[in-house]
Amino acid sequence: MKANDMQVAGTHYSSADLQHWDIVNMYNLDYFQGQITKYIMRWKLKNGVEDLRKARHFLDKYIELNDLIEEDADSQADIILSRRTTGA
Numbered sequence: 001m002k003a004n005d006m007q008v009a010g011t012h013y014s015s016a017d018l019q020h021w022d023i024v025n026m027y028n029l030d031y032f033q034g035q036i037t038k039y040i041m042r043w044k045l046k047n048g049v050e051d052l053r054k055a056r057h058f059l060d061k062y063i064e065l066n067d068l069i070e071e072d073a074d075s076q077a078d079i080i081l082s083r084r085t086t087g088a
Contacts, residue, residue, distance in 0.1 A: 032062040 004019050018026075020041050024034045039055035047054075 032058055032065075036062065 004022070020034075020038050023029070023037065023041075027033075029037065035058040036055050039051040039058070043049070043051035043055070
């Protein structure tokens with residue numbers, strides 16, 4: 001029996017044409033993207049609005065982390081530009 005032919009605990013994924021892990025693999029999603037899409041895909045069949053809140057919680061954290069990455073990239077760019085203008 002293949003993994004897609006069974007589900008441990010519940011039936012919230014068994015009605016989908018594609019399993020969530022197949023979508024994660026197909027689109028090479030990272031951890032946060034996988035969690036967000038998992039909760040979005042199952043919310044009507046499992047925990048309702050609670051799953052939407054979980055998806056939002058993961059999205060909020062993902063945004064925070066990406067804001068830090070952008071801020072760090074901006075800081076690095078500022079350092080490089082400063083070195084060019086001061087000759088350091």
